[in-house]
Amino acid sequence: MATITRAEQKSETRRRILDAAESVFTEKGITATTAEVATAAGVSHGSVFVHFPTLANLLTALAVRFGTRLGDMLHTLSEGNSVEDFLYAHLSILGEDEDLYLFFLRNRKLLPPDTAADWLAMQSETAFHFAKMMQREIDAGRVKDVPVYFLFNSWMGIVHYYLENRDLFAPEGNVFARRKSELISSYLHLIQKEI
Amino acid sequence: MATITRAEQKSETRRRILDAAESVFTEKGITATTAEVATAAGVSHGSVFVHFPTLANLLTALAVRFGTRLGDMLHTLSEGNSVEDFLYAHLSILGEDEDLYLFFLRNRKLLPPDTAADWLAMQSETAFHFAKMMQREIDAGRVKDVPVYFLFNSWMGIVHYYLENRDLFAPEGNVFARRKSELISSYLHLIQKEI
Amino acid sequence: MATITRAEQKSETRRRILDAAESVFTEKGITATTAEVATAAGVSHGSVFVHFPTLANLLTALAVRFGTRLGDMLHTLSEGNSVEDFLYAHLSILGEDEDLYLFFLRNRKLLPPDTAADWLAMQSETAFHFAKMMQREIDAGRVKDVPVYFLFNSWMGIVHYYLENRDLFAPEGNVFARRKSELISSYLHLIQKEI
Amino acid sequence: MATITRAEQKSETRRRILDAAESVFTEKGITATTAEVATAAGVSHGSVFVHFPTLANLLTALAVRFGTRLGDMLHTLSEGNSVEDFLYAHLSILGEDEDLYLFFLRNRKLLPPDTAADWLAMQSETAFHFAKMMQREIDAGRVKDVPVYFLFNSWMGIVHYYLENRDLFAPEGNVFARRKSELISSYLHLIQKEI
DNA sequence: CATGAATGAGGCTTCATTCAT
DNA sequence: GATGAATGAAGCCTCATTCAT
Numbered sequence: 001m002a003t004i005t006r007a008e009q010k011s012e013t014r015r016r017i018l019d020a021a022e023s024v025f026t027e028k029g030i031t032a033t034t035a036e037v038a039t040a041a042g043v044s045h046g047s048v049f050v051h052f053p054t055l056a057n058l059l060t061a062l063a064v065r066f067g068t069r070l071g072d073m074l075h076t077l078s079e080g081n082s083v084e085d086f087l088y089a090h091l092s093i094l095g096e097d098e099d100l101y102l103f104f105l106r107n108r109k110l111l112p113p114d115t116a117a118d119w120l121a122m123q124s125e126t127a128f129h130f131a132k133m134m135q136r137e138i139d140a141g142r143v144k145d146v147p148v149y150f151l152f153n154s155w156m157g158i159v160h161y162y163l164e165n166r167d168l169f170a171p172e173g174n175v176f177a178r179r180k181s182e183l184i185s186s187y188l189h190l191i192q193k194e195i
Numbered sequence: 196m197a198t199i200t201r202a203e204q205k206s207e208t209r210r211r212i213l214d215a216a217e218s219v220f221t222e223k224g225i226t227a228t229t230a231e232v233a234t235a236a237g238v239s240h241g242s243v244f245v246h247f248p249t250l251a252n253l254l255t256a257l258a259v260r261f262g263t264r265l266g267d268m269l270h271t272l273s274e275g276n277s278v279e280d281f282l283y284a285h286l287s288i289l290g291e292d293e294d295l296y297l298f299f300l301r302n303r304k305l306l307p308p309d310t311a312a313d314w315l316a317m318q319s320e321t322a323f324h325f326a327k328m329m330q331r332e333i334d335a336g337r338v339k340d341v342p343v344y345f346l347f348n349s350w351m352g353i354v355h356y357y358l359e360n361r362d363l364f365a366p367e368g369n370v371f372a373r374r375k376s377e378l379i380s381s382y383l384h385l386i387q388k389e390i
Numbered sequence: 391m392a393t394i395t396r397a398e399q400k401s402e403t404r405r406r407i408l409d410a411a412e413s414v415f416t417e418k419g420i421t422a423t424t425a426e427v428a429t430a431a432g433v434s435h436g437s438v439f440v441h442f443p444t445l446a447n448l449l450t451a452l453a454v455r456f457g458t459r460l461g462d463m464l465h466t467l468s469e470g471n472s473v474e475d476f477l478y479a480h481l482s483i484l485g486e487d488e489d490l491y492l493f494f495l496r497n498r499k500l501l502p503p504d505t506a507a508d509w510l511a512m513q514s515e516t517a518f519h520f521a522k523m524m525q526r527e528i529d530a531g532r533v534k535d536v537p538v539y540f541l542f543n544s545w546m547g548i549v550h551y552y553l554e555n556r557d558l559f560a561p562e563g564n565v566f567a568r569r570k571s572e573l574i575s576s577y578l579h580l581i582q583k584e585i
Numbered sequence: 586m587a588t589i590t591r592a593e594q595k596s597e598t599r600r601r602i603l604d605a606a607e608s609v610f611t612e613k614g615i616t617a618t619t620a621e622v623a624t625a626a627g628v629s630h631g632s633v634f635v636h637f638p639t640l641a642n643l644l645t646a647l648a649v650r651f652g653t654r655l656g657d658m659l660h661t662l663s664e665g666n667s668v669e670d671f672l673y674a675h676l677s678i679l680g681e682d683e684d685l686y687l688f689f690l691r692n693r694k695l696l697p698p699d700t701a702a703d704w705l706a707m708q709s710e711t712a713f714h715f716a717k718m719m720q721r722e723i724d725a726g727r728v729k730d731v732p733v734y735f736l737f738n739s740w741m742g743i744v745h746y747y748l749e750n751r752d753l754f755a756p757e758g759n760v761f762a763r764r765k766s767e768l769i770s771s772y773l774h775l776i777q778k779e780i
Numbered sequence: 781c782a783t784g785a786a787t788g789a790g791g792c793t794t795c796a797t798t799c800a801t
Numbered sequence: 802g803a804t805g806a807a808t809g810a811a812g813c814c815t816c817a818t819t820c821a822t
Contacts, residue, residue: 029304106301106304109224109301120363144384144385144389145384146381146384146385147381150381150385151385153353153356153357154349154352154353154356154382154385156356157349157352157353157354157355157356157357158348158349158352158353159352160352160355160356160359161348161349161351161352161355161356162348162352164355168315186341186342186345187349189339189340189341190339190341190345190346190349190385190386191385193389194339194388194389
């Protein structure tokens with residue numbers, strides 16, 4: 001019947017700790033403690049270290065899990081879409097985990113180098129699709145002939161800027177939900193060729 | 196006449212501490228300790244707290260001083276210049292204190308709210324000149340008719356993006372020195388109307 | 391007939407744990423952990439506590455088993471032999487388990503009092519044979535007329551001294567193998583009467 | 586007047602911590618904690634780390650201080666004396682700090698290598714005087730012609746053996762006070778030539 | 781005002797031990 | 802009996818802050 005194996009139990013606990021870490025670090029920032037994570041997860045302090053031998057290890061695991069989740073979602077971004085659809089989809093994805101995304105944006109320097117590399121690799125795929133799509137638009141004469149990598153960097157820069165300053169742009173906390181269309185249409189206006 | 200008044204003595208010490216804090220926090224990041232600041236300043240650990248009752252207070256003072264310095268420099272930015280000159284001057288200014296600017300960019304959340312407000316106010320002036328200049332360009336039909344605040348946000352976003360990822364764009368550490376012209380010309384290309 | 395009874399199974403596991411404990415404690419010293427013992431034994435961490443409710447209990451069991459093994463070997467020491475043969479045999483026996491012997495020599499204070507008593511009792515038998523043999527030599531005028539218990543204590547002291555300082559006397563780790571003859575002949579020279 | 590400078594104050598505290606460490610480690614053995622030391626010293630837990638950044642560091646400092654103290658005393662041992670006087674003086678010295686000596690005897694493996702080397706160096710001087718004195722006795726035909734280093738090792742071995750087993754030889758805790766003469770006379774009897 | 785020794789709350793981590801499966 | 806995830810007490814160490822000199 002609904003028997004739960006020990007292995008399931010274990011990964012369930014691991015998941016709870018990661019979930020707790022996610023919400024605690026998201027809320028309190030990098031100064032959150034392992035004890036707070038334990039409490040939020042409803043497990044003993046020691047349990048945290050059974051699953052993650054080190055705070056750095058926990059953060060890394062969190063980054064990896066989030067990176068995978070985000071990567072999977074970003075995977076669905078295809079160069080086939082229109083620019084608008086692409087950007088819209090991109091922001092929708094980031095918007096799903098806005099808080100966590102911001103956390104890692106701010107604390108990326110704390111991650112071990114190899115995790116940072118994973119992070120980058122993930123970013124790269126988005127960049128790849130973005131570039132392909134944009135190149136097509138440029139070739140079609142719909143977008144200005146600016147290096148595509150610069151188009152990508154601009155987009156990311158703008159997106160991050162709005163995120164970092166979300167308290168200005170969306171005091172209630174969810175920038176993208178609020179500013180998505182505006183952000184996209186302004187950006188489009190910027191990059192598109194005039195007729 | 197070479198007498199040094201007590202008040203001078205005091206403000207001299209205060210300055211040394213701030214200078215030390217600047218270099219220490221810049222080098223070691225937010226994990227630097229007050230003891231390290233004291234050592235770097237060549238004063239006792241206690242002296243730090245004579246002048247700045249609290250770490251937060253020290254950081255705030257540092258932010259304020261830096262903000263003022265930056266503000267003064269930014270003050271010279273005038274809407275009278277060409278866009279290119281303006282942007283060039285802007286990056287030159289930021290480039291002077293690239294490390295410290297990045298430090299506050301990354302750790303702004305640690306500052307007390309009112310300092311954050313100062314920070315913003317300072318930013319505003321730049322924004323004001325930027326907007327005025329850009330509006331002129333728009334009116335003259337040289338720049339696209341995008342809301343000027345979005346032009347400003349884009350510019351800042353791009354600039355910050357290059358800063359945050361300086362290890363990618365300029366491994367040796369000084370992004371603006373290396374990428375200034377490229378960044379500006381690409382940005383210009385983006386915002387300018389085609390002829 | 392190859393059936394293994396539950397009792398056999400149990401004692402087999404117990405033996406494996408003790409074996410593992412022996413090698414782990416011998417190698418890593420008293421700071422070795424129960425988890426390491428479990429791993430070395432190829433059993434679960436919990437199993438260790440099924441057989442030995444307490445770390446102290448495990449150490450005691452180890453001491454008892456080693457004591458018995460050593461005792462059995464020492465048992466073969468007979469007062470019938472020549473002094474030289476006796477001492478040679480003694481060192482050969484200790485040399486068999488030099489590492490473990492040293493471990494208990496160093497950590498005897500951690501053992502519960504009653505185990506220490508066992509330890510002593512075991513020692514006693516050697517002392518008994520030693521004394522008997524030595525008395526015979528004294529009576530025969532071949533050995534100095536020193537209290538036999540002092541002769542025993544001297545011998546043990548010297549032996550332990552070489553063991554404790556084996557890194558000086560035999561950097562490769564096996565003192566007795568290297569210094570046995572020298573140690574014995576010097577000691578003999580010391581206690582024997584001149585002709 | 587009786588003004589106490591800050592430097593004096595500091596070294597006074599350092600001394601109190603070392604004194605406390607001495608008594609605490611002596612009493613409770615190596616399992617004593619830094620917190621216990623702090624309490625015994627009447628200072629805060631943090632203070633211990635102001636003076637000794639690390640537990641290992643504290644133990645080392647303790648070893649060094651004790652080594653110096655012991656070394657200074659052993660320094661007074663001169664090869665000019667009679668064997669009996671020499672050994673008597675030696676045991677008197679060890680007897681002064683019997684507990685601490687035993688602590689380091691048992692836990693020497695915990696000391697960093699260079700401290701262990703100091704320890705050895707100190708021992709060496711005693712060995713030197715011992716050897717010189719003994720050689721004279723051998724040359725004079727009063728002591729058996731055994732290698733002097735073996736005579737030294739025997740003596741140390743015996744002394745340490747009595748120390749390690751002091752609960753057997755002197756249940757009240759002070760072996761040397763109780764057994765000094767007996768130990769010396771037996772040892773002398775052992776090494777001396779019969780007439 | 782400057783000093784720097786002292787404080788103590790709080791963080792991360794370890795590990796013997798327990799207990800439900 | 803065997804398992805191994807979970808526990809939680811306890812240890813070492815850090816560091817902003819205080820205060821007597």
